[in-house]
Amino acid sequence: MLSVLAVVLSASLSLPSASYSNAALLTSANRHVRTTDRYVQQLLAEGLDRSPTLHALMGGLEATDVIVYIQPVSELPGTVAGRLLMVPYRGTGRYLRIQVALGRSPSEMIGLIGHELRHALEIAEARDVRNEKDLVMLYERIGDRSHEALHQYDTAAARLTGQRVQRELV
Ligand SMILES: [Zn+2]
DSSP states (O other): OHHHHHHHHHHHHHOGGGGOOHHHHHHOTTOSEEOSOHHHHHHHHHHHHHOHHHHHHHHHHHTSSEEEEEEEESOOSTTOSEEEEEEOOOSSSEEEEEEEESSSOHHHHHHHHHHHHHHHHHHHHSTTOOSHHHHHHHHHHHOEEOSSSTTOEEOHHHHHHHHHHHHHTO
């Protein structure tokens, strides 16, 4: 019986998102993915309705100490469509800011959000990452350089996740 229980427990741990409704992920007062922007909120709602991958990403972040704020911006430096910043904070919990550049189709925007949320999960899983310097060290290890410029990294997981989210919207 014990082994059965262990299997059941680990199965539910590997699918944390299963227990979160879309409404809870979008509006719960202590949700981990937040935005003050109405358009981004609409994109999240649409993405949750249509993309199981986005649902799993947002549900996965609920089980971590990371809170993510998504902010739309009109432009980002260079050819960057989205980026993620660590918000300096000395208390418990960690805060990330995702910036996504507007001017893309809704499904491209949702894919972009999925891509950046995958990075948020990468950081959430690296529990010792607490500032920009730690972040650079993490991506020196797990990332690949997407640009010549200093401190710009990407991961294959995030690229694949963004593409998968976008495919699921069709
Ligand atoms: Zn990326």
